[in-house]
Amino acid sequence: MDSAAMTDGFHLVIDALKLNGIDTIYGVAGIPITDLLRLAQQEGIRYIGFRHEQSAANAAAIAGYLTKKPGVCMTVSGPGFLNGMVALANATTNCFPMILISGSSDRAIIDLEQGDYEELDQMNAAKAYAKASFRVNRPQDIGIGLARAIHAAVSGRPGGVYLDLTAEVLGSTLDVETAKKSLIKPVDPAPSQIPSQESVKRAVELLASAQRPLIILGKGAAYAQADQAIRTFVESTRIPFLPMSMAKGLLPDSHPQSAAAARSYAIGQADVVVLVGARLNWLLSHGKGPLWSDATQYVQIDIAPTEIDSNRAIAAPIVGDIQSSVEALLAEIKPNQIQPSPEWLQGISERKDKNVRRMAERLNADPQPMNFSSALRVVRDVLSDRPDIYVVNEGANTLDFARNIIDMSEPRKRLDTGTWGIMGIGMGYAVGAAVQSGQPVVAIEGDSAFGFSGMEIETICRYRLPVVIVVLNNGGIYRGDPVGSSPSPTGFVHDARYDKLIEAFGGTGYHVETSASLEKALKEAIERGTPALINCVIDSSAGTESGHIQSLNPKSGLKK
Ligand code: ADP
Ligand code: TZD
Ligand code: MG
Numbered sequence: 001m002d003s004a005a006m007t008d009g010f011h012l013v014i015d016a017l018k019l020n021g022i023d024t025i026y027g028v029a030g031i032p033i034t035d036l037l038r039l040a041q042q043e044g045i046r047y048i049g050f051r052h053e054q055s056a057a058n059a060a061a062i063a064g065y066l067t068k069k070p071g072v073c074m075t076v077s078g079p080g081f082l083n084g085m086v087a088l089a090n091a092t093t094n095c096f097p098m099i100l101i102s103g104s105s106d107r108a109i110i111d112l113e114q115g116d117y118e119e120l121d122q123m124n125a126a127k128a129y130a131k132a133s134f135r136v137n138r139p140q141d142i143g144i145g146l147a148r149a150i151h152a153a154v155s156g157r158p159g160g161v162y163l164d165l166t167a168e169v170l171g172s173t174l175d176v177e178t179a180k181k182s183l184i185k186p187v188d189p190a191p192s193q194i195p196s197q198e199s200v201k202r203a204v205e206l207l208a209s210a211q212r213p214l215i216i217l218g219k220g221a222a223y224a225q226a227d228q229a230i231r232t233f234v235e236s237t238r239i240p241f242l243p244m245s246m247a248k249g250l251l252p253d254s255h256p257q258s259a260a261a262a263r264s265y266a267i268g269q270a271d272v273v274v275l276v277g278a279r280l281n282w283l284l285s286h287g288k289g290p291l292w293s294d295a296t297q298y299v300q301i302d303i304a305p306t307e308i309d310s311n312r313a314i315a316a317p318i319v320g321d322i323q324s325s326v327e328a329l330l331a332e333i334k335p336n337q338i339q340p341s342p343e344w345l346q347g348i349s350e351r352k353d354k355n356v357r358r359m360a361e362r363l364n365a366d367p368q369p370m371n372f373s374s375a376l377r378v379v380r381d382v383l384s385d386r387p388d389i390y391v392v393n394e395g396a397n398t399l400d401f402a403r404n405i406i407d408m409s410e411p412r413k414r415l416d417t418g419t420w421g422i423m424g425i426g427m428g429y430a431v432g433a434a435v436q437s438g439q440p441v442v443a444i445e446g447d448s449a450f451g452f453s454g455m456e457i458e459t460i461c462r463y464r465l466p467v468v469i470v471v472l473n474n475g476g477i478y479r480g481d482p483v484g485s486s487p488s489p490t491g492f493v494h495d496a497r498y499d500k501l502i503e504a505f506g507g508t509g510y511h512v513e514t515s516a517s518l519e520k521a522l523k524e525a526i527e528r529g530t531p532a533l534i535n536c537v538i539d540s541s542a543g544t545e546s547g548h549i550q551s552l553n554p555k556s557g558l559k560k
Contacts, residue, residue, distance in 0.1 A: 007179045009139045009170040010036050013101075014043050016146045017072065019185050024048065024063065024435060026056040027074035028083075031117070032103040032167035037074065048435055048463065050428075051455045053080050057087030057100055058428025058453075061160065062415055063436045064097040065223060068190065070153035070161070071098040071432065077105050077167075078118030082125070087428065089129035091160035094418045095220060097153035099146075100126070101163045103170060107137070123164045131159030137166060139174045143183035154190040157304040158223070193303055195320030200328045203274075203299040203316040208337045210272035212344040213239045214259065216284070219246035220277020220302065222412050224322035230276065233326050237338045240348050242266060244278050245416055249387075249408030261359075262351035267291055269347070275300040277322050280311040281419065282552070287312035301325045363405065366515055371542040372401040375472060378515050379444060380406050382522045388440070389526070390415060390433040394426045395446020396547035397479075398472045402444045421549070424452030430467045431459055440466040440529060442522075447492060448477040454501065460531045461505035468525040469533040470518075471498045478547065480540030490545075499535035507531035 007015075013036060017025070024046045029037050041047050050056035053075045060071030075084045081102040088100045104123075105116040113119070126133040132152035136145040142165075149163045174182075207213055221230055231251055234241050240259040243250060251258065259266040267273075267284075273296055280287040280298075287298070288311070297315040300308055301322055308317040318325045363377040379402070383389055387409045393402045393416040408414050415429045423446075430443045450471050460467045473496065474480050481491030499509030510521035510532065518536055525532035546553040 005176050006173045007176050008173045009142060009165070010039050012139055012142045012174065012179050012182070013146075013165065013170070014039050014045065015179075016143050016183050017045065018043065019183050020146065020150060021069070022072050025072050025074055026050065026059040026063070026432065028053050028056055028076065028080060030076035030080060032170055033074050033076060036103075036170065046435070048431065048459070050431070050459050052453070053083035054087050054424060055428035055431070055453045055456045055459070057084040057098070058090070058425050059432030059435070060100070061087055061091035061094070061096040061098045062425075062429040062432035064091065064153070064158070065094070065415075066412055066433065066436050068097070068154065068223065068225065070150055071096075073098065073100050075100065075102045076118065077103050077122065078120040080118070081120065081122050085126065085129055086424070088126065088160040088162060090418070090420055090422055090425070092129060092131050093420055095158050095223065096160070097158035099149045099153055099161045099163055100130075101165060104135075104164050104166050106168065107166060123162065126162035126164075129160075130162045133162040133164070135164035135166070136169050139169055139172045140178060140182045142169065147184035147186050150186050151189045156193070157307075158190075192324050193319070193321045195301075195318045195325045195328055197328070199316065199318045200325070200332050203318055204329065204332045204337065206272055206297060206299060206316045207237070207274070207333075210338070211341040212269055212271045213237075213274065213338070213340055214266050214270035214272070215239050215241040215274045215276060216244065216278050217241055217247040217250050217276050218244040218278025219418070221322055222247045222250050222277070224277060225411075226323035226326055227411050229323055229326040229330065233330055236330070237333065237340075238345070239274070239338065239340055240266060240345065244283065245403050246412075246414055246418065247278070248403075248414045250411045252409040253407035254409065259348050259352070261355045262348045264291060265351045266348055268293060269344075270296055272297050272299065274298075275302070276326070277302065279307060279419075283419070359404075367539070369513065369537060369539045370515055370518070371539050372397055372472065373405065374515055375518060375536055375538055376401050376405040376444070378518045379442070379470060379522060382519060382526070383442065386440075386526065387413070389413070390430075390437065390439055390441040392416070392426055392429045392433065392441060392443040393445075394423055394449040395444075395472065396477070397474075397543040398444060398446035398449065400548040406444070423449045426450060426469075427453035427456030427460065430469070431456060431463070431465060434465040434467055435463070440526060441468070442526070443467060443469045445469055445471050447471050447473045447475065447496065447498065450498065454498075457502045457507060457531065457533065458505045461502065461507045464530060466529040467531055468522065469502075470522065470536055471533065472536050472538055473498065474538050474543050475540040478545045479543040494540070497535055499533050502531060502533040505531075507533060510534040511537075513537045
């Protein structure tokens with residue numbers, strides 16, 4: 001056979017990705033994937049190179065969340081793979097579809113632990129943290145390996161998948177004919193999952209009996225892209241709704257049926273709650289007291305059958321995808337069959353008005369130095385007529401305040417620390433959202449949170465992405481403790497100038513200490529549409545330990 005009729009593992013991987021419409025790869029180069037990345041670029045795939053694999057994999061994960069197609073990240077073996085693993089595990093935890101592809105060293109040496117370069121049994125290490133983990137050991141299996149990874153990532157409850165490509169497979173050759181036949185393009189890898197008619201009827205009966213129904217929308221609902229069906233369900237039943245953090249904007253926060261400003265009252269008093277792609281995990285106090293009443297009954301729509309009854313008994317489970325399930329509900333509900341009581345709607349509305357008035361007082365104060373409320377009020381106002389902008393958000397107090405203060409009016413525009421409350425997603429999500437959508441991003445970052453992925457500002461500058469980072473700088477984790485000769489566990493260097501970091505890479509830095517200068521800087525930075533970082537100094541005593549989740553923070557009785 002002449003050499004013109006041969007191909008190799010490198011080409012086959014790229015052919016398989018292209019066949020499956022994967023047009024972007026996030027990653028970090030090195031042995032054995034450097035040539036793979038070069039080839040990808042040559043073949044028209046967009047490659048975004050990062051400074052750390054965790055951010056690259058976070059970018060892939062958020063791209064997966066935004067598109068319902070697996071985001072792809074490529075890393076080197078051993079430590080590069082492990083750096084990406086936190087993000088893969090985070091993607092799995094958050095139900096984001098992504099595929100982490102890593103090169104790996106010599107199997108024979110790994111299996112006898114003979115000490116290869118960057119030796120690690122990657123496939124088995126990944127199993128515990130991924131939805132699925134596969135290894136390709138022969139070039140003719142590359143196509144099947146990718147097909148299995150795609151199915152696993154997007155079907156049912158989405159998640160992170162690991163795909164191991166040995167250096168040997170990448171380098172080995174195969175005749176072109178066999179190679180071509182080995183490729184697979186999965187047909188309908190995320191098929192609709194139609195709920196049973198019986199489950200839909202049961203749910204409608206329960207809802208029809210409710211006086212005080214409430215709908216809770218989670219990020220599963222946002223992911224499903226069933227925006228119109230969900231809106232019709234909410235508006236036609238007149239049931240008040242609460243968005244979980246990343247479901248904000250699915251219906252605008254300004255929607256008259258939003259019960260967000262009366263959250264505790266709505267949750268505490270509801271008699272029937274409809275969970276739409278939201279888990280009863282810690283973010284909803286596991287459905288247990290003191291927030292929840294023992295008498296509350298639930299309808300739960302989820303694609304994962306094992307989610308049902310995980311924290312509380314679910315009276316009416318609907319197992320199916322959200323689009324099909326909400327459509328089935330709409331088809332089953334008769335006109336005026338569901339009637340939230342007027343007292344219920346009135347009660348929520350009164351609490352909302354009261355809480356909004358109380359919050360307005362805090363927001364409209366203009367203290368010097370700024371605090372979380374006054375700084376975020378400025379950000380809210382500047383963003384209010386820019387619904388196109390993606391908001392990335394991480395930190396403790398920075399997260400809690402921003403979630404409450406910054407309204408969202410479009411679906412899937414708020415990207416945050418999610419199910420784990422993890423720090424370090426900021427710059428990866430910002431790059432992923434900007435690259436995937438071509439839209440501007442404003443990342444609202446605690447000074448600690450920013451540090452976890454801060455070096456990616458070089459990536460943002462290199463690709464000239466329209467990302468503006470606002471660091472709410474209170475000098476530490478939760479707040480700024482004095483940093484003397486023995487720094488406290490939570491304090492950082494005082495008067496740190498994060499704005500100077502981005503200048504090192506050609507971005508624009510702003511240092512602001514007043515609400516007026518914050519407003520000017522943010523407007524200007526968004527207008528320019530180029531990389532910028534605003535070092536926003538806030539009161540170093542602003543912020544409480546653990547933000548709004550102090551109840552989860554065990555205390556030693558130590559005097560501070
Ligand atoms: P939140 O943090 O916003 O409450 P969670 O991540 O806890 O949301 O819950 C999301 C839920 O949505 C998961 O249980 C997941 O199985 C489910 N889910 C994801 N995609 C779909 C879909 N297309 N249809 C139905 N359920 C889905
Ligand atoms: N490491 C990781 C990966 N995730 C975490 N959540 C933490 C550590 C612990 N942690 C929090 O839960 S919030 C936070 C840390 C380190 C940072 C809070 O400080 P910040 O925000 O400056 O980002 P505020 O505004 O000062 O509260
Ligand atoms: Mg801080």
